[in-house]
Amino acid sequence: MNESPTLDVERVESPPGEEASIEQAPDRIHRAAKLADYGLPDDGALGATLYATRVLVRRVSLHLTRRRLERALASARAAMTEALLPLGKSLCARQDDRSLNELAPMFEAVEAARRDARDKDTAREQLRVSSASVQKELDDSRSQSETAASRIRAQETELAAQEAQLRTQLKRAQAMVQRSDIEARALQTAATPADPNKLQAILKQREERAAEAQALEAKLSALMSELGQARRSLASARGVMSDLEGKRREQEARHMKVDRKHAKHAAKAHSVLDSALVDVASLALDKDLVDLSTPEGMAVAHARTRVEELQHQVDDHVAADTVYDTDAYGLGVKVLGGVAVSVLALIYLLAS
Numbered sequence: 001m002n003e004s005p006t007l008d009v010e011r012v013e014s015p016p017g018e019e020a021s022i023e024q025a026p027d028r029i030h031r032a033a034k035l036a037d038y039g040l041p042d043d044g045a046l047g048a049t050l051y052a053t054r055v056l057v058r059r060v061s062l063h064l065t066r067r068r069l070e071r072a073l074a075s076a077r078a079a080m081t082e083a084l085l086p087l088g089k090s091l092c093a094r095q096d097d098r099s100l101n102e103l104a105p106m107f108e109a110v111e112a113a114r115r116d117a118r119d120k121d122t123a124r125e126q127l128r129v130s131s132a133s134v135q136k137e138l139d140d141s142r143s144q145s146e147t148a149a150s151r152i153r154a155q156e157t158e159l160a161a162q163e164a165q166l167r168t169q170l171k172r173a174q175a176m177v178q179r180s181d182i183e184a185r186a187l188q189t190a191a192t193p194a195d196p197n198k199l200q201a202i203l204k205q206r207e208e209r210a211a212e213a214q215a216l217e218a219k220l221s222a223l224m225s226e227l228g229q230a231r232r233s234l235a236s237a238r239g240v241m242s243d244l245e246g247k248r249r250e251q252e253a254r255h256m257k258v259d260r261k262h263a264k265h266a267a268k269a270h271s272v273l274d275s276a277l278v279d280v281a282s283l284a285l286d287k288d289l290v291d292l293s294t295p296e297g298m299a300v301a302h303a304r305t306r307v308e309e310l311q312h313q314v315d316d317h318v319a320a321d322t323v324y325d326t327d328a329y330g331l332g333v334k335v336l337g338g339v340a341v342s343v344l345a346l347i348y349l350l351a352s
Helices: 026-036 044-093 098-188 196-286 295-320 326-351
Strands: none
Touching: 026 044, 026 295, 044 098, 044 196, 044 295, 044 326, 098 196, 196 295
16 A cells, blocks of 8 residues: 655644743634633642642643644544645646646656656566466466376376285185195095096196286286386376475565565655645645635645644644743642652651
């Protein structure tokens, strides 16, 4: 967001100390005295003490009200600046009007500020486009890697299922070979001579089962090699995706860092532009070149009236802070101080 330029409104500052005085017109003194409402001090120390007490209490109330008014004045100044901006833009749009020739130098300053702000915005937009292009390339590469990884993952899943199936088949084939060995051994070790034809059939069956088991082992070995390659490819694809994600985060961080600088420069340039527009409007007001019947003129007139009203109120409160009888007030404060010391001493003695 652009930084709002401040409007220089003349005002009366607070006095630096109790004894400070400010130059005031008779009507200001009258208003300040009425606002302060300190009254007149009575004679003697007691009268001065009562007067000082009244002044102290009243000054606290005036101080709190003044702070509230100062906050309202700050808001009114900001509103005045907001009203001056569209007026400045409206005047710049009419810079070819001869009645505004006195503002020509200000118009040039606005155009220079506008060019600078436009250049800053363009530089930031070019950075955004360039960064978006790099990000798209990285995202596309990562998308391709994810597609490849998905394909390899599906292949790895299928090969793993085939491996489990082959291992089951191999286990069954090996069990059948062992069964043939047991049957052949039983016939060979039997008490009665075995039927040669039956033994020959079992041995032949055993050879067939052994051949089947060997074929399954060879097939499983080839499958395990293919499965291992698939798993290595999947790990490599995941590594590529992780690397691309890291590059994407680094690119994003670099972009954000540079963009913050461009945003700061752009905000400053727009702030300068706004200040130049406010200066145009302010000078036009000073030279009575503003038509206060237009929407922009009425908005400025209303805002200016509000600023002036609040400024007068603040000035009156500043003046009211000093319109007391300094002699009576000083004597009363001394008496109050002495009373306070005496009370503290008495409390100390009673507590001892």
